Structure formats: C-alpha cells, structure tokens
Amino acid sequence: MYSSFRKKIFGGDNVVNLSDVRYLPRWIILVIDIIILVMSLFLSTYTIEKITQKEFIYHEDKSVVFAFIILINTMFMYFFKTYAGIIRHSTFIDLFKLLISCFCTMTVIGVVNLTYFWTMGGKFILTPFLVLYFIISFMGLFLFRLYVKEFFHIVREYRRSALKKRILVLGIDEQSIAIARAILDNPSLPYQVVGFLTQRKDSKRASLLGKPIYEKRRIEETTKEDLIIDGVIIVKEMMSKDEMNSWVNLFLEKDLNIFKAPSVQKLRDSDLGGAIRNLQIEDLLNRKPIKIESEEVRSRHFNKNILVTGGAGSIGSEIVRQVAQFNPALIVVLDQAETPLYDIELEVKEKFPHIRFKFVLADVSNMYRVEPLFQTYNFSMVYHAAAYKHVPLVEENPNEAIRVNVLGSKNIAVLSSRYKVNRFVMISTDKAVNPTNVMGASKRAAELFVQSLQHVEGNTTKFITTRFGNVLGSNGSVIPHFKKQIEAGGPVTITHPDIVRYFMTIPEACELVLHAGTMGRGGEIFVFDMGEPVKILDLARRMIKLSGFEPNIDIKIIYTGLRPGEKLYEELLSDNAKTLPTHNEKIMISKDPAMAFLEIEGLIDLVTDASIMKDKVEVVKILKIIVPEFRSNNSVYEILDI
Numbered sequence: 001m002y003s004s005f006r007k008k009i010f011g012g013d014n015v016v017n018l019s020d021v022r023y024l025p026r027w028i029i030l031v032i033d034i035i036i037l038v039m040s041l042f043l044s045t046y047t048i049e050k051i052t053q054k055e056f057i058y059h060e061d062k063s064v065v066f067a068f069i070i071l072i073n074t075m076f077m078y079f080f081k082t083y084a085g086i087i088r089h090s091t092f093i094d095l096f097k098l099l100i101s102c103f104c105t106m107t108v109i110g111v112v113n114l115t116y117f118w119t120m121g122g123k124f125i126l127t128p129f130l131v132l133y134f135i136i137s138f139m140g141l142f143l144f145r146l147y148v149k150e151f152f153h154i155v156r157e158y159r160r161s162a163l164k165k166r167i168l169v170l171g172i173d174e175q176s177i178a179i180a181r182a183i184l185d186n187p188s189l190p191y192q193v194v195g196f197l198t199q200r201k202d203s204k205r206a207s208l209l210g211k212p213i214y215e216k217r218r219i220e221e222t223t224k225e226d227l228i229i230d231g232v233i234i235v236k237e238m239m240s241k242d243e244m245n246s247w248v249n250l251f252l253e254k255d256l257n258i259f260k261a262p263s264v265q266k267l268r269d270s271d272l273g274g275a276i277r278n279l280q281i282e283d284l285l286n287r288k289p290i291k292i293e294s295e296e297v298r299s300r301h302f303n304k305n306i307l308v309t310g311g312a313g314s315i316g317s318e319i320v321r322q323v324a325q326f327n328p329a330l331i332v333v334l335d336q337a338e339t340p341l342y343d344i345e346l347e348v349k350e351k352f353p354h355i356r357f358k359f360v361l362a363d364v365s366n367m368y369r370v371e372p373l374f375q376t377y378n379f380s381m382v383y384h385a386a387a388y389k390h391v392p393l394v395e396e397n398p399n400e401a402i403r404v405n406v407l408g409s410k411n412i413a414v415l416s417s418r419y420k421v422n423r424f425v426m427i428s429t430d431k432a433v434n435p436t437n438v439m440g441a442s443k444r445a446a447e448l449f450v451q452s453l454q455h456v457e458g459n460t461t462k463f464i465t466t467r468f469g470n471v472l473g474s475n476g477s478v479i480p481h482f483k484k485q486i487e488a489g490g491p492v493t494i495t496h497p498d499i500v501r502y503f504m505t506i507p508e509a510c511e512l513v514l515h516a517g518t519m520g521r522g523g524e525i526f527v528f529d530m531g532e533p534v535k536i537l538d539l540a541r542r543m544i545k546l547s548g549f550e551p552n553i554d555i556k557i558i559y560t561g562l563r564p565g566e567k568l569y570e571e572l573l574s575d576n577a578k579t580l581p582t583h584n585e586k587i588m589i590s591k592d593p594a595m596a597f598l599e600i601e602g603l604i605d606l607v608t609d610a611s612i613m614k615d616k617v618e619v620v621k622i623l624k625i626i627v628p629e630f631r632s633n634n635s636v637y638e639i640l641d642i
Contacts, residue, residue, distance in 0.1 A: 195211045
C-alpha cells in the first residue's frame with residue numbers, strides 16, 4: 001500500500017483511487033475491534049450508572065475487571081478469527097462469528113462471576129451490566145463492519161455511475177417501468193436511469209421507482225447540460241411512427257443519444273445489455289409489417305420443392321430463411337456469386353439443420369445449366385430474385401443487363417411453364433415504372449415477358465410480379481453506404497439535394513413476395529403501399545446526428561450530381577396504370593399495359609442478339625421500342641430520345 005501511494009505522490013499523479021487501496025493488515029482490524037470493545041465498556045458503564053444510580057462492580061480495582069473482560073473477549077475473537085475476513089466483503093458467516101465470540105465472552109465471564117460468588121460470597125460484577133456489554137459490543141463490532149461495507153459499496157457505485165450514461169426512460173407505462181427496473185437491477189449495464197419522460201402534464205410532482213418524471217415541455221425548454229443527462233431510452237413497439245419521429249426530432253435537436261430497448265415480451269435479463277442499442281435510421285423508417293396468412297403460405301411451401309434464384313443476395317437470402325420456416329421438402333438456392341452463396345449455405349445449414357438444401361453455382365442466362373434442375377426436382381414454387389440492380393453499373397454495361405435481367409428472367413419463366421411449376425414469382429423494382437435508365441427498362445421488359453406467358457395456350461403456371469422500392473440494408477443500398485462514410489469521418493456524398501426514395505425493410509419485402517405467391521391468380525403486378533417517400537438529404541442528416549455528430553460541422557455533406565440514368569423521384573405506378581385493391585390494404589394490383597407473347601418474344605430475341613453482338617446503342621434502341629415510356633436521363637443514351 002505504501003509503495004502504491006509513493007508511486008502516486010512522486011510519480012506526478014495526485015489522484016489515489018479507493019481501488020488502489022489494498023486490504024488492511026489483520027492485526028490493525030483486531031486493534032480497531034479492541035478499541036470498539038473498550039468504548040463499549042465505557043458506554044455500558046455510563047448507561048448502568050445512569051439507570052441504577054449505584055455501584056455495579058464489587059471489586060476494589062475497576063481497571064482489573066475491565067482488563068479481564070477485554071482479555072476474554074479478545075481471546076475469543078482470536079479463537080474465532082473474527083478479524084480475518086475482508087470487511088468490505090463481510091458475509092453472514094462473519095456476523096455469526098462475532099455473535100458467537102461475544103456470547104462466549106458473556107458466558108465465560110458469567111461463569112467466573114458465579115464461581116466468585118460461590119467462593120467469595122459475592123459477585124464482582126452485576127449481571128445486567130454483563131448483558132448490556134454483550135449487546136453494545138456486538139452491535140458496535142457489527143455496525144463497524146456494516147458501515148465499512150456500505151462505504152465501499154457507495155464509493156464503488158459512485159465510480160461506476162460516473163462512467164455510466166445518465167438516461168431518461170421515455171414513457172410511464174408498464175413497459176417503460178419494466179425496462180427501467182431491469183436496468184436498475186443490473187449494475188453491470190453502462191446506463192444509469194435518472195428519471196422518466198412523458199407527454200402528460202399531470203405528473204410533475206409524481207415519481208416512479210424513486211426517480212422523477214419530466215414533462216416534454218421541460219426537455220423542450222432546457223438543455224441536456226441543465227438536466228445533466230446523456231440520452232433517452234425508448235421502447236419502439238409502444239409508439240406509432242409519427243410519435244417516434246416527433247420525439248426523435250426533439251432528442252436530436254437537444255443533442256441527446258437515443259437508445260432503443262426491446263419490448264418486455266422480448267426481454268430476457270441475461271441479454272439486456274446486448275438488447276439495448278443505439279437507435280438506427282432503419283428503426284425510424286420501419287412500418288408495421290404486413291400480416292400474412294401463415295397457414296395459407298405454409299401450405300404452399302410445406303413438403304414442396306422450392307427454387308430461389310439470386311438466393312445469395314439480400315432479398316433472395318431472406319426468402320430462403322422465411323421459406324425454410326415452413327418445412328419444405330427441398331430448397332434449391334441458385335446464384336452466380338460464389339462467396340455469398342457459400343456464406344448463405346453455412347448460415348442456413350446451421351439455423352435449419354432439418355431442412356434439405358441444395359446450393360447451385362450457376363448463371364440464370366445459361367439455359368443448359370439451369371434446365372436440368374427443373375427436370376430433376378419438380379419445383380412447386382419458383383422465386384426469381386436474380387438480377388443486376390445497380391443503376392450506374394448497368395447503364396455502363398447494358399449488354400449484361402439484357403443477359404441477366406431479360407434473358408435470365410425469360411429462361412427461368414419459360415422453364416417454369418414448361419415443367420408445370422405451380423407459381424412463378426418475379427421480383428421487380430419501382431425503377432421499372434417510367435424508366436430513365438437501362439436497369440429499370442430491362443426489368444420492365446422482363447415484366448412484360450413474364451406477364452405474356454400467363455396467356456400462352458397450355459400454360460398452367462401462375463406468373464406473378466412484385467415491385468419494390470429501395471430495400472433497407474440491402475447490398476449496395478444507400479444506408480450501409482452512408483454508415484461507412486460516417487464511420488470514416490465523412491464526407492457523406494449525395495447525388496442531389498432534392499432526391500427522394502421509397503424505402504422498405506428486407507423482411508417486409510420478403511413477406512410481400514410470399515404473400516404475392518400465395519394470393520396471386522396469375523398475370524398480376526403487385527405493388528406495396530410504401531408510405532411517404534424519404535428525402536435522402538434528410539436521411540443523411542438524421543444518420544449523422546444519430547451517430548453523435550453534427551451535419552456539415554463534424555461530418556460534411558457534399559453533392560456529386562445525378563449519376564447516369566438516375567432520376568429524382570421514383571414511382572410505383574405508371575401514369576396510365578390503374579390499381580385494384582386486394583384483401584390486404586397495403587397491397588394493390590397495378591394494371592399496367594401488357595403485350596402479346598409473340599410480340600414481346602420477338603423483341604426479346606432482337607435485344608438479346610444485339611447484346612451478344614456487344615452493340616450497346618442497338619441494345620438501348622430496342623429497349624426503347626419494348627418500353628416506349630423509357631426516357632434516358634443524364635445519360636449518353638439521351639440522344640436516342642430526340
């Protein structure tokens with residue numbers, strides 16, 4: 001201990017933490033205990049004299065009696081090793097040792113007192129004094145240990161709380177109280193609940209769990225420094241999207257950290273620390289998920305053979321995960337990307353060991369590679385998610401867009417019809433509506449071909465198309481891109497300050513796919529009510545603030561200009577399309593113009609031949625014939641629209 005202090009003093013560090021103080025030598029504890037015994041004797045003497053107003057020690061020398069009592073008590077403390085335990089970690093066993101040593105002291109002195117009475121004809125000490133001394137000495141020794149233990153506990157908690165984030169819990173309902181109680185009961189968590197926050201105006205003088213309740217107005221009118229808080233914990237499931245956005249806007253304005261806690265139903269004490277995390281932008285864009293008829297979807301997949309093309313991609317892999325829950329006989333996962341295919345293989349084999357999988361490394365544009373799969377496995381459902389989707393890359397490589405997005409879709413659709421697959425579900429995009437780029441036009445061409453197959457004579461397959469907006473967290477999407485830029489210290493790059501996009505989550509998109517495959521009768525294009533479009537600039541600003549930075553101060557936002565083929569606004573329905581409702585209010589049917597099979601087949605063959613000849617301009621020219629509403633934007637192909 002001395003060497004530790006010496007280092008602190010002469011090493012230039014003036015701070016001595018209690019954690020640096022080692023345990024005191026045991027003899028010092030024994031000395032402190034003896035001092036407590038002496039004090040107990042004097043307190044007992046004073047008390048007895050005040051009460052009885054007479055002598056209570058019948059011996060000519062009181063000091064001899066006192067020394068005898070202290071000696072006996074010390075002997076028993078030594079015998080029971082009452083001083084050997086570490087005081088700050090005292091337990092019930094240490095308390096019991098104290099009780100036994102004090103009781104034995106009282107007993108021995110009582111026996112000696114009685115023996116003295118029998119031999120000398122009188123007691124040398126009053127019995128009430130002995131009982132009082134027993135009580136006072138035991139309480140003194142016990143309280144000494146209790147105070148030391150509590151002192152170290154308080155100091156330890158103070159030091160811990162100094163490192164913890166001081167947080168408010170949003171809400172005063174049962175869910176919020178349960179979350180707060182769980183945090184308070186778990187001292188290892190890096191959070192300290194200092195109060196609750198509510199919109200109600202009748203809770204100013206009330207408290208919960210001994211913590212004050214703050215009104216929203218107080219947060220609005222003060223700063224986090226005045227309140228001495230670092231952040232707020234919210235339970236997202238307890239609020240509507242509008243309510244949460246309102247609160248989040250306030251918290252971001254006040255520069256508060258925002259944490260998300262799970263609902264009580266999802267809460268387990270063992271993983272509470274991992275369950276509380278920073279609020280992400282995805283949490284603000286999430287909506288109430290689609291409710292699908294699980295039994296009907298299950299019956300479509302139970303004990304059936306399922307094919308998922310593009311099964312290693314963001315959407316395809318989630319389809320694989322969701323379909324696996326319905327216990328199909330076989331899921332064939334097809335993709336041309338080797339490493340992602342291997343990754344999804346490792347994942348689903350671990351998660352679903354009872355499901356039979358087959359992983360196929362293949363290109364959907366290679367008919368000779370894909371057809372044997374249809375011949376062998378007798379698929380009941382085909383989910384076609386394979387596609388090239390990155391607008392600038394596809395704009396530079398239109399031949400590849402035709403090969404994968406158009407020819408690949410044609411191959412899988414034709415094989416589905418030829419081998420009597422019950423349902424074919426193709427994933428399209430909102431960029432197929434009034435396309436301004438090659439990617440959107442290629443997907444619209446694929447839509448037209450798939451729709452046309454529905455009415456071919458002898459066809460029994462139901463061909464269904466679903467259109468999505470941007471998918472949160474998908475490979476190459478804007479949110480992961482922004483996150484990387486923010487982690488790198490910026491800048492965050494946006495193509496245009498006015499650009500807006502629709503967003504949905506990957507699970508939402510895949511629920512739509514499964515639902516469409518169940519409810520479709522064939523030939524439909526399903527579109528999803530995606531709510532209000534999101535301005536990308538607002539998205540970037542919020543992501544920066546949620547990361548604890550200030551836009552254009554800590555993290556710069558710069559504009560790079562629209563990329564080739566990019567447009568400011570995406571659409572889900574073409575101008576002359578009509579929509580029909582379905583039994584799910586979030587899903588509609590788009591009645592886009594269709595083409596006859598022979599007409600679209602001939603045009604698909606033409607554009608495929610042009611792509612084989614590597615003639616980019618000819619490819620785009622034919623695409624504009626197939627999709628008359630295709631008008632290139634910010635692209636070298638704009639000249640073809642003149």
